[in-house]
Amino acid sequence: MDGDVLILSGLWNSGPQHWQSHWEARHRQWRRVEHRDWNNPVRDEWVAELDAAVGACAGAPVLVAHSLGCMLAAHWAACGSPLRAAGAFLVAPSDVDAPSYPIDANGFAPVPMARLPFPSVVVASTNDPFVTRERALAFAEAWGSRHVEIGPAGHLNADAGYGHWPEGERLLLEFLEQVRT
Template sequence: MKAGDVLLLPGWQNSGPQHWQSLWEARHGYRRVEQHDWMRPLRGDWSARLEDAVLASEAPVVLVAHSLGCILAAAWASVSRSTARVRGALLVAPGDVERPDLREQLRGWAPIARQPLPFPSVLVASRNDPYCRLERARELAQAWGSRFVDHGEAGHLNADSGLGDWPRGQALLDELMNLRER
């Protein structure tokens, strides 16, 4: 699998330079799915950009999503005819867009698609994520058919969490990719 076959799906407001997704992009050459508007995300627009990125790939892809990117992956998978081109997904710190405060800020993202994902996935959550309770993340993992990983107390699993280039996350991604290569 080539580095360009790994698609990074940042969340709302994109991933800054010290976020593990940005560090992985720089270090490994993974491809960020660029959105038209990171500040006012529209689910339909974001899904269309993901569809374009998946179809533009010469080989099957692996999705690496953070926060709203996780909700995007589930929404896209629930309607796309291109899901067979996805080998798997690493879903990190999903944002609970059904919570009243986030629903207000991210209009049009609720309800969260809850169909089982048609590809293997791992959902990583933190016990003290300010945007999604651990129990809620576990419910999403169950609905999506994802393997659930409790990352302990690590906030939103972003740059503020002090993860650096997050070797544990890379190991989870490697495991996911190896499952599909057997």
């Protein structure tokens, strides 16, 4: 595939058994956006780190986000950067507005509810502990994203049994083909 792919992990980063880590290992040209502090995210700092990573790409990248990484993508899209993304593949967006969110949202709340300026897909579970089914759908509608609901899949991470996650990789590869044609 031509073009850059940036992996946006969420809170605590994605461990070695997470689908993001497996996909990054399989597609050597894809790279993870690194953060100074994975455990105590500060929105403005993470947005600046993402903006720098997008700026280092040869062209407009596709963002592949999980959990808080989805909120990072939405905040970056709203930050006024002159840089652009070709698209965003947003998996299991965490609802940082929910009282049950596990840490201080450090500027990530409220969730940006403006249309994203690039094509996007929201992939969500029906029983994610970090976002209700209704909120995931509301995010997709607000962002102008295609919504893909995959049934009861928890938070779509390694703990929920989504290590290699070939179905997700197939969905992503289809999305990459769509945004790059």
